[in-house]
Amino acid sequence: MHELSIAQSILDIVRQSVPEKELPAVRFVTLQVGDLAGVVPDSLEFSFTVLTTNTPLRDAKLHIDHIPFVVMCNPCGKSFTNEIGFVLCPTCGGADTKILSGMELQVVEIELEEIKAEAS
């Protein structure tokens, strides 16, 4: 259960990226999570909610983009996916392969609601 410490790291990044007085306007934090990043999305969302309750970020929701595990076989020039995490090429059986995606764990976007100008 390391999702709580990961959620804390996400909040640290949000606080560094958005001026303090604008934190209540944050609605969505978009996160890329690779299928093999070793993170359970439900636990992460739960941890995020726990850590933001009764804070200026209480209206912020976590939006998770799932990134599939994709591997490229160098000799075949073809890419393939595998839900377990096998990296051997299913066509030639070779091990000369490169992981293209699926290990991501990064914050990519923070969405804020516009603070309406006070009518004078």
Next chain:
Amino acid sequence: MSIVTIQRKVLEKNDEIARRNRERFSQKGTFVINLVSSPGSGKTSVLERTLEYFEGKVRLAVIEGDVQTDLDAQRIARYHVPVVQIVTNGGCHLEAKLVEDALTNVDLRGVRLLVIENVGNLVCPSNYDLGEAMKVVVASTTEGDDKPLKYPGMFLHSSALIINKTDLLPYVSCSLEVLKGNALKINPALKVFEMSCTTKVGVPEWCRWLEEHLSG
């Protein structure tokens, strides 16, 4: 709506501290392994056999990570090597900062090999770089041969796999070939060692390979 676009790794803070640790290890000429496995695979036993092999030959130090107690540090202290126990108090993995803090209690001068024994857990420690030169994963025959399929991340991030408790193979339903095959499908570059910490079979092979990585 206004959008702030950033591209920041969630664990960048940990990675930054890990970089600092790595720099420090490299300055001291210390080779560092991060020993990972599920609870009860025999990480501490592998470490004990390793300490026995290198006793009088190579100066070692150990950082022990556990959720509670300093029982492992007590076991290791019998080998007369500097050992620091990190108790995570419920934390399921070690982080680079915990190692950095522990290093204030370890004199690395002349230490050629530092072994960090992580908390027994095959999931969480795979995300956290501690500054090590390599992760070494221990899987025991009693856990079954499907472990790599259930926890691919750890096998993917490791440089070596020690299959421990091979002396129990006649009594458990575990095929060495299947276990190795599964691990190599996830990480074809894994160096695999078969070992029994009880009979000490496989210990010299592992230690000799490790010795090749030590400087000076």
